[in-house]
Amino acid sequence: MAVKLPIYLDNNATTRTDPRVVEEMLPYFTEKYGNSASRNHPFGWEAEASVEDARAQIADLIGASPKEIIFTSGATEANNLALKGVAAMYKKKGNHIITVSTEHKCVLDTSKRLERDGCQVTYLSVDTNGRVSAEQVRAAMTDKTILVSVMFANNEIGTIQPIAEIGKVCKEKGVLFHTDGVQAAGKVPIDVQAMGIDLMSLTAHKMYGPKGIGALYVRKKDPRVRLEPQIDGGGHERGMRSGTLPVPFIVGFGAAAELCRREMPEESARTFALRERLRKGIMDQLPESYLNGHPTERLPGNVNISFAYVEGEGLMMGIKDVAVSSGSACTSASLEPSYVLRALGVGDELAHSSIRFGVGRFTTAEEVDYVIDLVVREVNRLREMSPLFEMAQAGVDLKSIQWAAH
Amino acid sequence: MAYSPAILDHYSNPRNVGSFSATDSAVGTGLVGAPECGDVMRLQIRVNPTTGLIEDAKFKTFGCGSAIASSSLATEWLKGKTVDEAMAIRNTQLVEELALPPVKVHCSVLAEDAIKAAVKNYQEKQTTHEPVLETVGAAG
Numbered sequence: 001m002a003v004k005l006p007i008y009l010d011n012n013a014t015t016r017t018d019p020r021v022v023e024e025m026l027p028y029f030t031e032k033y034g035n036s037a038s039r040n041h042p043f044g045w046e047a048e049a050s051v052e053d054a055r056a057q058i059a060d061l062i063g064a065s066p067k068e069i070i071f072t073s074g075a076t077e078a079n080n081l082a083l084k085g086v087a088a089m090y091k092k093k094g095n096h097i098i099t100v101s102t103e104h105k106c107v108l109d110t111s112k113r114l115e116r117d118g119c120q121v122t123y124l125s126v127d128t129n130g131r132v133s134a135e136q137v138r139a140a141m142t143d144k145t146i147l148v149s150v151m152f153a154n155n156e157i158g159t160i161q162p163i164a165e166i167g168k169v170c171k172e173k174g175v176l177f178h179t180d181g182v183q184a185a186g187k188v189p190i191d192v193q194a195m196g197i198d199l200m201s202l203t204a205h206k207m208y209g210p211k212g213i214g215a216l217y218v219r220k221k222d223p224r225v226r227l228e229p230q231i232d233g234g235g236h237e238r239g240m241r242s243g244t245l246p247v248p249f250i251v252g253f254g255a256a257a258e259l260c261r262r263e264m265p266e267e268s269a270r271t272f273a274l275r276e277r278l279r280k281g282i283m284d285q286l287p288e289s290y291l292n293g294h295p296t297e298r299l300p301g302n303v304n305i306s307f308a309y310v311e312g313e314g315l316m317m318g319i320k321d322v323a324v325s326s327g328s329a330c331t332s333a334s335l336e337p338s339y340v341l342r343a344l345g346v347g348d349e350l351a352h353s354s355i356r357f358g359v360g361r362f363t364t365a366e367e368v369d370y371v372i373d374l375v376v377r378e379v380n381r382l383r384e385m386s387p388l389f390e391m392a393q394a395g396v397d398l399k400s401i402q403w404a405a406h
Numbered sequence: 407m408a409y410s411p412a413i414l415d416h417y418s419n420p421r422n423v424g425s426f427s428a429t430d431s432a433v434g435t436g437l438v439g440a441p442e443c444g445d446v447m448r449l450q451i452r453v454n455p456t457t458g459l460i461e462d463a464k465f466k467t468f469g470c471g472s473a474i475a476s477s478s479l480a481t482e483w484l485k486g487k488t489v490d491e492a493m494a495i496r497n498t499q500l501v502e503e504l505a506l507p508p509v510k511v512h513c514s515v516l517a518e519d520a521i522k523a524a525v526k527n528y529q530e531k532q533t534t535h536e537p538v539l540e541t542v543g544a545a546g
Binding site (some may be wrong): 123 | 469502
């Protein structure tokens with residue numbers, strides 16, 4: 001059977017909106033188009049009821065109650081609201097925040113801004129698999145610590161953090177615990193109660209919903225988390241985030257969350273099997289290919305591999321009919337490769353050689369087999385063209401060479 | 407970012423991939439870039455001692471498609487040139503021929519550096535009249 005090109009294997013960047021989700025959304029553009037804040041007519045009531053249904057669907061996915069879901073434009077805004085909102089609201093209590101060096105840029109850059117505004121931020125380092133420990137979190141705490149922010153699963157390497165253990169330490173110390181759950185929600189089971197999570201950022205488009213809608217889970221009791229709003233206005237979303245709600249997107253987010261919840265056991269087994277087929281198919285045939293991230297504590301669909309002696313963007317051109325992403329810096333203006341891979345202690349040359357593959361709901365076994373053959377062929381071709389491969393084959397220690405930095 | 411047909415052509419059908427013996431006195435080798443920067447080019451020329459013309463050129467490159475295409479095109483241009491003519495090749499000519507986008511200009515700069523390093527290595531071998539043993543690397 002012929003495989004249809006191009007093949008999408010970049011599901012950690014975004015996912016296709018499930019057609020079943022789109023179907024749910026469509027009436028909300030042209031028929032049920034009321035403003036959910038309109039309290040005096042049926043259009044508004046209908047919209048409000050649909051928003052509340054979606055809130056419940058999203059809450060169900062993570063073991064929360066519907067009132068704890070605050071809609072935002074996406075996870076970047078949710079992460080901003082969590083960090084800045086807590087820092088401003090709890091500034092009398094303290095000004096210290098603990099996070100991790102491999103967080104998404106929207107957490108790191110928000111942290112940098114808070115530092116400029118007088119906060120102290122500790123950036124925990126990770127082990128070679130990309131994990132922090134609850135003990136590291138405990139050791140970093142001071143009597144000024146007001147928030148711990150540790151992502152549930154990493155977007156580049158898929159490593160899952162020991163969230164429940166970190167949550168336990170935070171509870172013990174009475175410190176709020178935020179997690180960026182964007183990559184994990186809908187892919188692995190999450191229970192904000194059992195895991196001691198106080199705030200969690202979510203986005204619809206990583207779970208087969210539409211782009212442009214996200215949410216922040218904000219715990220309502222034990223403890224009741226309060227936030228300084230970052231956007232002022234009509235007082236929507238319990239006053240934490242004003243702005244007219246995008247009802248069609250929220251309906252889509254809710255539908256996507258419900259599909260994930262219902263289908264997770266079967267779907268995660270299926271994506272895991274395809275990911276392992278891809279990983280083994282490539283790595284068994286290519287010596288000196290290295291898995292980045294944790295071998296077992298990782299997202300079911302994520303695999304990130306460095307191919308020694310081959311530059312990542314160069315490889316992407318060879319497999320241009322396959323949508324993937326690379327930790328190579330060649331596409332950006334800077335010469336720095338992925339900060340996540342560097343934080344694991346992966347050498348810069350191997351960071352430049354990395355490719356992230358993201359298997360998802362719509363990936364097929366035929367596509368995976370096609371990608372295995374293509375990647376193996378192209379890596380071998382590029383190695384034949386690589387001076388580093390030739391030198392390594394000849395027994396030259398590449399580290400012994402004084403390279404002329406460009 | 408869409409790649410130009412010229413880049414894709416050189417990337418898919420690279421010209422003159424390979425190596426000469428770096429100890430051959432008629433061969434000049436330029437090795438530039440660094441693995442941790444994501445680009446390493448090795449460009450070699452073989453000069454005919456009687457005519458003084460570059461009769462063959464080879465390359466191997468670790469890098470993105472534009473780096474591979476820049477070095478492939480450079481080897482094509484080098485053949486049949488004198489070493490002085492080779493030294494006159496400018497990175498801007500490579501940029502133009504391959505339609506490299508601004509973010510890829512450094513690939514052409516690296517190729518120009520590789521040409522100059524290969525010529526310099528060849529010229530050093532001629533003045534010493536001794537076959538110079540390459541310490542692979544360090545050039546550039």
